[in-house]
Each structure stands twice: as structure tokens, then as C-alpha cells.
Amino acid sequence: MNIIRNISTIFNSTACQDSHVHAENGSAKASLSLSTKKSSLAIAIAGTIALGPVAEAMAKKDMEVIMVTVNKRSESLLEVAGSVQVLDENLLQDFQLDEMDSVVDFIPNATFSAAPSGTPVLAIRGIGTRAGGAMLEQDVGLFIDGVWAGRNNQMQAGLMDVGMIDIVKGTQATLYGRNALVGAISVTTKKPGDRFGGYFQISNEFEYGSKAVEGAIDIPVNDKLAFRVAGMYEEVGGWIHNDGVGRDEPESENSSVRITGVYYTDNDWTITGKLQTSNQEQVGNSFVRLLEGQFTEFDGTDRFTPAAEPPTALRGFSETAFGVDIIAPILTNADIGSERDFVDTSLKLDIPVGDYEITAITGFNQMDYTAAFDPSILGGPRVVAWYDEEYEQFTQEIRLTSPAEDDFNYIVGVYYVDQTVDRLTFQYLNNDQRFWYGEQDMSAWSVFASSTYSINETLRLITGARYTDEGKDADIIVHGNREDDGVYANATDSIDESTLDGSITLEFDGSDSLLIFGGIATGSKRPGLASGNPVNNTDFVGANSLFIPTEEILTFEVGFKYEMANGYINATVFDMDISDFQNASFNNGNLVISSFDVDSRGIELDTYHYLTDEITLKTGFGVMDVEDVSNNAEVSGAPKFSANVTLTYESDALISNFISRASVNISHKSSHWLNATVGESNQYNEIDAVTLLNANMSLSHLDSGIKVSLFVKNLTDEEYADFSYNAPGANNDYIFGVAKGRTIGLEAKYSF
Template identity: 25%
Template sequence: MKTRDRLLSAVAALAMATAASAQAATPGGGDPGQATPTTSDAADPAQAVAPAPIGDEIIVTAQRRSERLQDVPISLAVVAGDTLQDRSIQTFEQLAPLVPNLTIAKSPAANMIILRGIGSSPGSPSLDQSVVMFIDGIYGGNARQFSAPFLDIERLEILRGPQGALVGRNTSAGAINVISRKPGHEFGGYVNALYNFAFDGPTVEGAVDLPVSDAVRFRVAGKYSDMGGYLYNSYLDEDQPSRREAVGRIVGVVDNGGPVVVTAKYEHSDVRSNGIPMQVLAPTKGYPLDRSKDTYLQDDNEYDNIHANNASLQFDVDLGGPTLVSISGYSAFVNRSLIDADFYSGNFATAIFNQKFDQVSQELRLVSPDAGTFRYVVGGYYSDSKLMEQRTTGVLFAPPASTYREFRQNNEVYSAFGQLTAYLTSQLRLNGSLRYTHESKTAHYKRWGGPQAATDYIGVLQEAIAGDIEAGRVDPAVGIQYEFSRNAMVYATFSKGSKSGGFQGAISNATAEAFEFRPERSTSYEIGAKLTLPGVGFLNLAAFDTIYKDLQVSAQIPTNGSLTAAIFTGNAPEARVKGIEAEFSARLASFFRFDGSLSWLPQAKYVEFTSGPCYPLQEPDGSVIGSCDQSGERLGFSPRWSGAMNFTAETSLGSDLRLTGTLSPRFQSRSYRDFMNDPVTEQKSFTKLDARIAIGAEDGGWELALVGQNLTNELTVGFGGAGGLANTFLDPGAHIVTIDPPRNISVQAKIRF
């Protein structure tokens, strides 16, 4: 408690001091007539809002209405679409290093999204995410739901901490808003082509605005990528995983200047990977930590393929004051994966992971005008989703040990929410938000065994389990803001978040007694300051303390000699995280800009978890037979210090040419790359360096650039865990790990028209 009080006092004192100086420098709170540009009609990447330019306001929609970043009482990071293109960010895994306290890693079964050390574990894909993605307002709680590559993005908003009261359900740890670019009023577009020398492959992305009339306009965007891998498979003599991506999107807007604006979007993506980014780690058996593997399957290569379709229809209706917003959404994907389940050249076991998911949703919200003493957002949400999950494990030399598991889940959600902001004075405002969610889930699990269970999906029925959950929950939030001026604001918030309970999924060791796990709940306190230095930049600070009850944890556990790769899924009674985050940007000279973010996470631990999972060779000492006491242990993926910075210099070369250079160091202190504090997965402190140098036209019409990532060539672990059947066949202490990409250099060409 004393540590928290000192942290909060220090931030408050700094905020007050800076606010006082900002108020003195800008009497009256700045220029009240200053225009606030929006970005919904951006015609090309040059028009997208980015945190970098000091003269531009950064507009976000984190609270379901358009607001200045500096007015939003949330710890919020914004990444512009131009930044994603310039840094050659192709996937969500590559995004994470740009944002401290954010981790996005890949495991054999699913992706993980973790904020401030909290996120859904990878053991069971049936778990809802604790950090939810919203793509153009459409909820994406499944780990695979929006795994398509980035395409024509206007900006990303990363909201840290519980957001359930207003943003959406299940956001017990945070949310990521992805906003696509909308059609412009004039014909134009861009082409962005990149060739990566290390991965020996091209990426081509482009978009074009097609205005049919003053009232109707379209934007068509597409992307194709064919990249090689960075793990050398010595058995197959090839680099893996190679990745081929094709994605297309069309967005249409009908706006005749009347009270109704209609926006429709359809997107299709096809991602195919030859090989998976996993390698076995068993140094005593000749498998050290490096960028190599030797997996093979007799009849096929490992693969991970996903096909997805997403569509939305939005109506914005001006009611002569308030605006009614209707968003109808459809999201579906099919995922098929084949994995060498022993993770080395033994050819003893194989595994198949298949998922099929579809979701329909409808949201209605009424948004008040940005004027008056009381401003509100009220609305309702409905969704219906279906998940079918198949998993097989085939033990090739002992067919009776092979299993086929099938899991089916239906999930129906009703939700009502609202926010009221009271402008008590020109400087003081109070915020209150509330969401009620009623959720019902039904699930059916079956497991078959026998010689053909893993290949033909048949066998002897070994287990049949059914379950249902129906419950309601309330997520409130209250906050206070005080503006010393337009350039200085401090805030304090109290919020609660939650995540629904669920079922084990298609794991091999599901039992009726442990089929269901409990909901997750969070309580968070946050204070912060948002400070703008006109003509120079901004500094945003946040200090937080969040307690989680019944934190959901899922992880693969050692086989201990058996022929089944078991999964632990359960609840940690209590966990706690607290720390400080800073976002900043400063133009120190007309030709030089410095921006970035820092995080300090002094506490991130399981307060109580006496029946947690064990890592390989760990001696069980927990309150349940075979479990381990993780109480007091630090949470995985939670370095005490992390940061990302950008130093950008630009100068005119004459003849309408401009030279731009960016140096981008990013660092993390020591952390565990699993959920069990396994010393083998400990990642030491590291610093990685990205860089970019570009020459182009002064008006932005074209640009040529050289882009470097991980120039220090650091060897780092993205995720680690128990070795699955490698624990049985290779080494009881074996692990499987994902390795982050090595140094790579690309050449990039952009044309805007």
C-alpha cells in the first residue's frame, strides 16, 4: 500500500507542476476556435492521423465518440497506419514491441494477447480473450478471429486496463480498436511494395478511392505477401514457416448530406503457412536455443491455414442533436493446423487442430452532441456465436493411444450500457459508466480413441460431457477529470471489468468435474495526466493498481511419461498488477522529432494460486495432487521495464526531394515467457534496434526506403511451455518455444496518386 501511495503521489505531483506551467504559458486554455480535424474521410495514407506531427490533433474513438486523445481519461496508446507501413508491420505479433506492456505471441493452439501481464493463456482456444480486439466496432473475442494481416489501417488504439463499462464485454484487461481507412471524396490511392531480403519475399499493398458521385464513394484495398521463414528445418532443408497471405476489402459510403450516412464493408482473407514457428528446446539432447528445428511428418508438412470473412453495415443517423449509430456485424473463420506433436525428428506423434467459428452481432447506441452540461452514450448489444473445435493426437507406434476430440459451443449475449459525463464547470467533469451483460453458453465435448481416431475421426467413445452457463454481470466505472487548461488535464478513475466463465475445450484430459471454469473479474484504480506543450509535443502519464479475482489460466503441462499432451485450465484466486506508463512526443527542432513510450511494472504477481500448473521437472507442492503453488510468483510476460522510442530527422534536399531517417530502439527487462515462472523460459533483458531511411518527393507523391528490423540480431523467446509429447519421447525436461524473427532488411517503395 505504501508503494502504491508513493507512486500515485509522485505522478500527481508531476502532473500538477507541469499543468501549472502549461496554464501559465497558455492563458485561457489555448485557442478555443482551433479546428479539430477528423480522419473518417482520409483518402490516402498521407491523410491518416498519426501521433507524430505536433501540429495535428490526434482524434480517437476509445469512448465511442470522436475525441482528442488529450481529453480521454484512459491510458491509451495510438499507432498510426503510416507507422505500420513504414515499420513493415505485417502481423499483430510484430505490433507488440511498439507498445510497452503489450505482448502478442503465438503458441501451438492459439495466439495470445497480453496487456500489463494479463491475458488469455494459450492452452484452450475456447477461452475468451481478456484483451479484446474491435475491428471497426465489431467485437472479436476469439484468438483467431481477426488474425488476417494488417491492411489499409488508419490507426490502432490500445486501451490499457479494464474497459468493460463502455467499450465492450470481456475486456477485463484492455482492448484494441482497429480502425480501417474510409473512402475519400476524390479519385486517388496508393501502392506500397516491399521486398524482405532475409525472408526472400515480397509484400504488395494498395488501395484506391472510387467516388461514383458526390453522395456515393468506394474504397478498394488489397494485399499480397509471400514470405519465407526464419527457422531452418534441417530435416527438410528449408526455412519455416513460410507464409502466403492474400486479403481484399471493399468499403462503400453513401452520404448525400442528409441525416443518414451508410457505411458497408466486406473483407476476405486467406493466410497459409508452411511449417509452424515452434522448436523444441532440450539442450542435453542436442536441441539448444537457436533458430533451427528438425520436425517432419511422414505424409505432409506442418501447416497453419486460416480463411476468414468479415462484414459490417453501419448507419449513422442525425436525429437533430443526438446521433443514432447502428452497427451490424458478421465474422467467420475456418482454421486448419497440422503439427508434429513430438516437436522433433522422432516421427512418433502428430496432432491436428481444426476450428470453425461464426458470429453475428448488432449494436445500437445513441450519442449526445458534444455540447451541454450533460453528455451521454447509451446503447445495447447482441451477439450469437458458434464455435466448433476438433483436435486429434495420433501416437504413431501405439495406435490405441490416439484420440479425436470434438468441442461445440453456442454463445448468446445481451448487453446494455451507458455513460454520462457531467461538465460541472468549464474545468471539472465527472464520468460514470455502466454495462450489464447477460450471457448464456452451452457446450458439448466428446472424445474417441482407437487406431483411426486421429486420422479418420472415428473410434470408441471414451468421454461425453455437456455443460451450460447462464449468468448476468455488471461492470461499473466512475471517474473525475480536471482541466487546468486545454493543454493540461488530470484524471482519476475506478473501474471494474469481467470475463465470462467457460469450458475446457477440445483438450485430451477434459473431465466432467473440471469441465467448467469460473468468470474472471478485475478491479482497477488509475490516476493520470495528459499534458500538451503547444508547438513542442505532449506527455501523458498513468499510474494504476488492478486486482484480478479468479484469473483464468490455461497452459500445457508435462506429460510425465504418458502418451497424452495434457492441458491445465482453471482459475487463480487472486492476481495483482500495478505500475506507471508514459507516452510522449516532442519536436525538439524543425527537423527533429522524438516520441515513444515507457512502462514500469514493479508488481505483477499471483497473490494466491496454491493449485497452479507445474512446469517440466518441477516437484509438485500444491494444494491439489499434481499441482504447484504459484502464490507470490511473478506473472509471465510482465517485464519490470519496457519501452519503445523513435528518433526522426528530416531535411529538404532541394529539387523537391526530402530525406527522412528514423532510429527506433525498443527494450525489455527480464521476464518469463510462460504462465508458470519456468526458469527455462526466462528471457533476459534485451534491446532491439529498428531503423529506416527514405528519400522521396516533398509532396509525398513517392518514396523509396530501406527498412531494418532487429538490427542487433537479438535471439529472443516469444513464448515457451512444456514440451508436449517431447517430454515423453525426447526428454522429461523438454520445452517448446517460439523464437522471434532475426535481423532482416527490406527495400520499400511507395507511390501515392
């Protein structure tokens, strides 16, 4: 009861908090609706904790051990201090979580939105690199098989043949680096099995006519070498009607192929190599354009009429500026859309050295991205934007891991990254043009160490430190829309900075079932290159620096993990102070790059229970208060309350020779700002609370390996926007990114 009283006290005394409940295993999932009031949430948490003994008496099977690698070594989820969630293969398949935006819907205290410029925003605890900051790095790190994805755009690559996704919140500078100020998402793809087999699945979605095929096959060559080949192809139908072109948007065609090989040497080395190529082609986008005065908030509009193309867009642009060819194609309303090509390769060596292990991970990523976007509306200013980006990145990490069972164990390592980004942001403006072209070369190296010292049998001290030296060279060419034709400006800048980040955490075993922890961590993100749409050349050339300041964070966390025979409870209280948060926002159609200080504090709670042999409950809650303290304003992407609850039923006794499975999920996020903070020119950027109901029912035939599933997402057809900004012009027009409505489909899978 002390735990219940303490949790209730925290919820009633903290200004704004967060709790996340997480239940996972491969059984079924469902969801319950929860009050957004703090007092009600405290009661809900107390009820969940009190449920433990009752559920323990009902459960007949042992708690499944969930293994994670968020600390760069394999360990039980309940041994990891901090807020960690796991989305396993069953959960990913039940709810068709094949894109990052749908994954984030299942993570309390997290939001995801995609801007027309191709800069998706993933925020955790209200902090995430904002839309429009195309040359800024992330506050949330995405890692795929241990390799950092260095561009926000890579978050929009489809998730295929994935085994597990781990989400760790809080500052992770020691082991993950400067790009994980508020958390990291780790995606683990499936590796080859030791026998021939695989799967093939097809799905058809009825509301928008989407179709997909996916499959994988394991090919063991011998007892030392095996390959896994996986691929997918999908056609996605649109849900916004463009009256000007006469089509539903966005329609997309996506494909991906991955080859993974694992080789076991005679001296016990494990060598894992991976090559993946992906292509995404999208026609149109999910944005509607509305005039101020037509509504007081997003009203569910799902069609629009674009303005006529600017005369300049029908002529195209091809000029040479300072030896660089600046090219933007002829663009009509029918050309609006985007294309992304990804190449991802990695090589991992696991080398045992006695009781120690050396791990070396080499990664190479390449991306080509083009997009055309039309922010104009009928009767409004005529603007068409063109984006063209090429990106390459090489990373190398080497680390030494000591035995975990030692009283003093550690991980030490080195890391190197080399990255090149070339990006053109071009806008046709009536009869004028403006563009920003930038080349940025970045290289950085780090040394890091993390250690755990057992002071006694129940108390441990965990420390970490990371030193990073980073240099960036930038070369930009700009042409403002108020400049004469052919008048371009060039500017260069460079930075070279080093930082030392670290963390200290205390762990205490209150009992065999209770882990209590508390700690402090610092992190930093290097100066970002400011990019945008210049009005005058001097907007950039006359600036003191092309970079905005280094972003720094100080994080405090305390919490506990409590294990029962049938589940667990994980609670974390956090307080984060961010200095010089690197922000990008839209103001009357212009992109503004700025920095300001932010405070984020709250509580996260996640639980998991076997209610019976056949029923599991997984819950996650988050409450947070995030404030722009520099301007005394709210922050976008920061709902004060969020919840995710999943109930799953799975049985082999309901129908003979079949496994019956049903999952129900409710995901809720309270009202929050989509783009800029509170302001007279952004009054429509706030959306109401959103609650999504998702479900899946499946039958798996035990003998044939055939599984048939009926899935539904957003069952109640909730109408809401997931992005917004006010467009150029005196009309103060608004553009909203409209989230997809209800989808219902069938999927058939054959495993062999």
C-alpha cells in the first residue's frame, strides 16, 4: 500500500506528469479508456497495482522473460533502470505497425508527424527536432540493427520483417551519443534461422483499396552459414480528394528487399551482414488547404482545390550559381508528390575473447529524396516548392563488453561517423523564385564508457561518460525572392566542438521483486545548420553564423520496477531541462529557425499482466508538462496526457487444431499543438484529443501453417489532423495534414 500512496502523492503534487503502461508477450491485447484527470489516473494506477495479487492467483503460467539490448548487452527488461517499452513481433503484426507513425501511436508521451518538406517529427516527452529543420539532427535517435539512421527522412522508411522494437526514454548520451537527447528507438530485423523455412503473406485493405505482399525465406547453406531474404511490395490508396486534379491523395507504391547473412567461424566469431534497398513513390500528399474564417479548428475536411500553378513553375528553373547547377523541374498540380530511395548496409562482428566480447558494427546509409509540394489554395498566393536531397553516411563502432556477472562490469568503446548532405529547397513564388542550397560535411569521433559497480548485494552504482569531437563544414548558396534574377549569394562556415556528457544512476533492490532507481544524465546535440526560404540574400549571408547553438540537456529520473508472478509494473518520474532547443517553425509561410529553453517533466507508467492463461493486459500511460520557458509558451508535439491499453486473448482450445487470437487496443492523446506555440497567427494549430480504437482477430491452422486475420485501425473513423501550419499570404490560410481514417482489411499468411 505504500507504493500506492506514493504514486498517488506524485500524481497529485506534480504539475504535469507522465505514465506509461506496457504489457507484452505474444498473446492478445486490448484497451480501456482512461480519464485524463490526474486524480482519476492515480486511482487507475493504484487499481492496476492492487490487481497484482488477484491476477497472480488467476494466472497459471510463469511470467515470460523479456530480453532487451538497450544497454548494449542482453538483459531482462526488469533489470534495466529507466523507462523502456518493447513492441514484439506479435504486437507489430496484430496492429499492422509497419510504419514509424503507427508505432509511435503505441508509445505514450510520444508523437509523430510528417511535414510537406519531408522532415518527419518524432518527439518523446515533448522534445523532437521540428518540421522544416531539414539540416538539424534528431533529439530521438533511430537505430536499425545497431546502425544510427542519421536523417529524419529515414524514419519514414517502411518496417519489414521486424522481430522487435525497443524504445528507451530519457537522455542516452553515453551509449547512443549526441543524437539521443530524449530517447532512442532500436529496430531489430529478423535474422536467418538454422533450417529452411519462411513465410508469405498478402493483405487487402477495403476502405482505400490498399494491397500488400510480403515474405521471407531462410536458406541455411551449412551449419556455419545461413541467409535470410525478405521482401515486400505495397500499393496504398489515398484518403484526400484533390478536386483540381481529380484524384485521391496520397497514393503510394513502396517496395523493399533485404538480404541478411550470418556466418559462424571455427573460432566462435559471429559475422552478420545486411543489404537492404527500398523505394517509395508517392503521388500527392495528405494536406488540405483552407482559408481562415472557413472554420475555427480542423473540421474533418478531406478534399481541396489547389490554386493554378505559378507561371514560374510552368517554366522550370536551371541556372548555375557559383559553379553549382541549381535545377528545379517544371511543376504542375499533377506533379505534386515525392520519391525516396534508400540503401542500407551493415556488417557486425561478435568476437569472444575469453569471458569478454568485442563487437564491431560498420554501417553505410545512402538516401536520394525529391519532393514537390503545393502550399497554395484557390484564391490564395501561388507557391510551389521543390526539394532535392542526397545523403550518405558511414559509421563505425567498436566496443568491449565485460562479463555481466562480475561485481564491476563495463562497456568501453569508440565511435566514428562521417556524413554528407546536399539539399536544395526551392520555391516558385508567383513570377519570382527563391532557393536555399546547402552542402554540409560532418565528421565526429567519440570514446565512451559505461560501468556498473555492485556496492553490496542490493546496491549498485552505474556511471557513464562520452567524449565527442565533431566538425562541420557548410557551404550555402541563396537567392531571395526579393532579389533580381541571377543575383545569388554564397557563404561558408565551419565549426569544431568537443563535449563531455555523462550519467550517474543508483539501483537498489528493495526485494527480490522490486528494483528502485534514480539518476542524472547530461547530453548535447551539436550546432545545426540553419536552412530555409530566404526573402533576401542577407537573411543568411549577413548572419553571424550559419549554425544555431549547441543544444544541451540535463535529465533527472527516479522510478521503480516491480515484478509479480504474472507481470510487472514500471514507473518513472522525470525532469528535463533543455538549453537552446533547436527549433524550426512556420510563420506566415516563412520557415523560422530559432533556439530557446524548454522544461519537460512528468511521469511514465507501463504494466503487463497475464490475467489468465489466455488473456494478457498491457497498458501504458504518460502525463507531462512541457514549456518553452524562454517565451512562456506551450510546445508543439506535447500532449499532457496519453495512454495505450491492449488486451489480448489467445487459445488453442476454442477451435480444435486452431490457435484463436483476438487483440483490442485503445490509443489516446490529449489536445496538443501541432506546430508553432501559442500565438495570434497560429490559433488553429491546436487539435482536440484523439482516441483511436484498433483490433485484430486471427485463426492459425496448426497443421498447414496458414493464418487468416481481420484487422481494423481507427475503427470509429476518428477525424483529426497530424500536422498544420499557416500558408503564405495576407489571407492567413491554413494547411492541415489529415490523418488516415478507418481502415479494414484481411490478411492471409502461410508459414513453412
